[in-house]
Amino acid sequence: QKEVEQDPGPLSVPEGAIVSLNCTYSNSAFQYFMWYRQYSRKGPELLMYTYSSGNKEDGRFTAQVDKSSKYISLFIRDSQPSDSATYLCAIIVGFKTIFGAGTRLFVKA
Amino acid sequence: GAVVSQHPSWVICKSGTSVKIECRSLDFQATTMFWYRQFPKQSLMLMATSNEGSKATYEQGVEKDKFLINHASLTLSTLTVTSAHPEDSSFYICSASDLQGDEQFFGPGTRLTVL
Numbered sequence: 001q002k003e004v005e006q007d008p009g010p011l012s013v014p015e016g017a018i019v020s021l022n023c024t025y026s027n028s029a030f031q032y033f034m035w036y037r038q039y040s041r042k043g044p045e046l047l048m049y050t051y052s053s054g055n056k057e058d059g060r061f062t063a064q065v066d067k068s069s070k071y072i073s074l075f076i077r078d079s080q081p082s083d084s085a086t087y088l089c090a091i092i093v094g095f096k097t098i099f100g101a102g103t104r105l106f107v108k109a
Numbered sequence: 110g111a112v113v114s115q116h117p118s119w120v121i122c123k124s125g126t127s128v129k130i131e132c133r134s135l136d137f138q139a140t141t142m143f144w145y146r147q148f149p150k151q152s153l154m155l156m157a158t159s160n161e162g163s164k165a166t167y168e169q170g171v172e173k174d175k176f177l178i179n180h181a182s183l184t185l186s187t188l189t190v191t192s193a194h195p196e197d198s199s200f201y202i203c204s205a206s207d208l209q210g211d212e213q214f215f216g217p218g219t220r221l222t223v224l
Contacts, residue, residue: 006152043115044215101151
């Protein structure tokens, strides 16, 4: 079993839709939970991070963590074509960051 | 946010040659630098972690004699792929974190193609 599981997609939605991206993890020792966005042939950029259960909002993005279920989500409201990218969840334990496989998102105009 | 650069952004080389990739933190001191490899449509796989002035720690399955990492200063780390082969063709991405270590700042990546 992988330490972090993420559906690679692709996920295709119309402009304006609410997007839900999800990951599950196996190790309760994980401390920080992050979401990165990666455009094609670019390095990842950090979108959001949290270390507690519950929701964290930043503009159109909401990160949600459920430690009891070992489940993390990223919601994108009013999705735009510019949101088309690969979204990677990442989990930190100690000094190591473990990435999910990434979900490819396409937002159609 | 902090800026990390990589050079070159892409490189094509012949099989058997060595290639050096540089990773620089431009506006902060990178206590720790990480090197990742990303194959097409796959996630980032950590290759090694290096702390300034000490030997790198390699992940299981990564050949330390093939992927030489040097982190001689707080702003520069290099990855040298020695005797490169076509199966080494990949996207290599570095990241850096400062002393607090809460966040990694990623470079733009280097695409290596070995013919």
